[in-house]
Every structure is written in C-alpha cells, then in structure tokens.
Amino acid sequence: MTEDKAVPTNGMLGIVIPDSQLAREATQLIRDTESELLFNHSTRVYLWGALLGKQQNLVFDPELLYIAAMFHDIGLTSVFRESHLRFEVDGANAARDFLRSHHIDEADVPKVWTAVALHTTPGIPEHMHGEIALVQAGAGMDVAGRGFEEFTDEQRAAVIEAYPRGPDFASKMIDAFYDGMKHRPGTTFGTFNDDFLAHKDPGFVRVNVCSIMLNSSWAESSRR
Template sequence: MTIHTPKAVAGITLPDSTIAKQATELLLEHGTEFLYNHSLRAFLFAALNARQNKIAHDTELLYVGSVFHDLGLTPHYRSLDKRFEVDGANAARDFLHSHGLSPQALQLVWDTVALHTSPGIAEYKEAEVALLNYGVALDVVGRGYADLSEKHRQDIVKNFPRTDFKKTIIPTFYEGFKHKPDTTFGSINADICACMNPDFHRKDFCDAILHSPWTD
C-alpha cells in the first residue's frame, strides 16, 4: 500500500495525537489504499469548510469520524445484518471508548459516522456530523466543488489521489453490503444495489404500508 502521511495539506494540519495515529493505523490495517485516500480527502474537505465558514468543531473527533466512516464496508468490521454506516459507527465508538472518552464524545462520533450518508438530516446536527457529511459528499458527488479553490483541490488530490474514483467507488460500496441488501432499504445505498445487481428488487414503502397487518 502506497500512502502519503503529510503533516499539513491545503493549509490544514492533520491531527497527530495518539488517538488520531491509532485510528489511522486501523484504517491502514483493515481498509485499502483507496479508502484511506478517500477518508483523508473527506476530512480535509470538511476541515476546509469549517475554516472558511468559521465553524467551531473538535478536529480530533472529526478526524476519527472521517477515518472510520467507511470501515463498515471492510471484512473486519462489517456485520451480517446492520447498515454499513452503523457498523462503522459502532467500531468508532468502541475505539474511542477504549481511550476513555466521555459518553457525549462517543455519541457525537457515532452520529458523525452513522449519518454521513444522510443528506437532509446530517447538516442540521452537530458541527462534526454536518462537516463530515459535507466532506464526503464533496468527494463522492462533487457537492460544493465550486466552493473549493483549484489550488486546494490540486494539493489534496496530489497527496491523496482519486485513482479512477468514479469507476471504483460504486463497486467498493457494493462489495461492502452485497451480502445484506435488505439493509439498504430507505437509503441511498439501494441505488448502489440497483446499479450493480440487475436482479435486485427494491423494497417499496408504499407496499409496506398497504400490506401491513392492519385492517385499515
């Protein structure tokens, strides 16, 4: 695995506390170079947004959330029956619990990871939750692309390359939850299943209502 570990990128200093270093080690151990680069880009985009808009936040917790946000896709952390976001959130919470962080910090990071694919909700939560949602969306679908300077984009991608991101991210997502497609109901992940599996049939909420056991 070829990785870059710069001290600062685009004017943003990467956290180097014991917690941050150990979180990064877990990402490198259980993730891939592709997920590592994506996670670090998401953090940097989030941190730049915070700086540009003067959003107060806990940088270390935002970093940990960024590092863990896709670890629920990996064989080590993924479950048989939970959404991948919940698997990642549980892993992040367990990791921080082992470091003795407060219940409030544990819940904040859990929400940050669990809600990173929940547009329309995450942006109204705490700063760290909203920031990671922003950073991930910028990297995956380009939301807020025009708000990022060309210099910052080049600096970030130089250090953490996208490596054919558009063609790689969809199968990467699918690989993480293809064994439990029912967990994608009601989320954007159902689009991934539909894209990758022509035999996938989405559950329909209206059908669920009309076929419930109630008589009226």
C-alpha cells in the same frame, strides 16, 4: 494536548491533520483494515470537511472530525462481511469502541458515533454538531462532488496531490459500496444505498414503501 502535523499540500490549505497518539493509532488501524482507495478517501473526507469548517467558521474538534472521517467507511470492509447492520452503524460502533478503549470523554463519543452513522443521510447532519455536519459534507464532496465549487482549484489540486483519487475512482467506489452491502440488501431500504445494488445487480428488487403501506396488516384489516 493534541499535536498536529501539516498536510503535505504545498501550504495551500492552511489546515493540519491531527497527530495525537489517538489520531496516529486510528490512522494505523484504518490503514491495516481498509484498501488504499478507502483510506485515501477517508483522509480526503477529513480535509474537505476541515476546509469547509474553516470557511464557514463552524465550531468543531479537528481530532474528533478526523476519527469520524477515518471510521466512516470501515463498515464496508471484509471485517463486517457477516454483519446485517447498516454499514454506517458498523462504522459508528467501531469508532465508539475505539474511542472508549482510549478513555475519551464520554460526552464526545456520541458526536463521532452520529457523524459516522448519518454520513449517508443528507438533510439532517448539517443541522447538528460541526463534526457531524462536516463528515457528511466531506463525504458528499469526495464521492459525488457535492459542494465542488466551494473549493478553489488550488485547494482541490492540493488535496488530490496529497491523497490521490486514482483512475476510475467512481467505479471503484461503487464496487466498494456494493461489496460491502450485497450480503445485507435489506439494510439499504430507505437510503440511497440501494442505488449501488441496483447498479451492480440487475436482479436486485427495491423495496417500495407505498407497496408496504398498501399491503400492511393495517390495510388488510380495513378490507374486512
């Protein structure tokens, strides 16, 4: 059975962070791998997601949500500097391998994999399992303030007190995204992740799907 520990937020949240052995080992792995910036961000993603899940009466497993939140940005770290997969897929694969190494029910593994893989893909996760919807919602809240008004002043203050954003959070997160993807720019095609490269690198050229279509082999064959 999963044990839980209260979040040190003066009792204002009414939620807990899972304290099972699985959750503790995930926490330690992420602490050892990620910067404090990303670790605190990942924990806040869980807290925002769990709060929304409670408010909206969504069905979700707090432990699975926590694992997905912990792993959702690990693909941005130096561990994956040689990877040419999307960073979201690196994180999803890492979460999957972690769960399988702990012999978690195989039926639960795809929920976590998909939650991590789709956390930068708005418009789809909200129609899926609670864990998938809530990781995406929590990440959007923490990075861009999406859904900001759905939380009370007290809730926002409690989360930030427990896991601070720190000064210049937005700029530091942009740097983290850029550092995690600058070696694999092609993986940003079709996502908003190319915004990070364009913001940091004046020489970055976005791929335009219309140009691809107009210059594809199909277009060329129609001219013959």
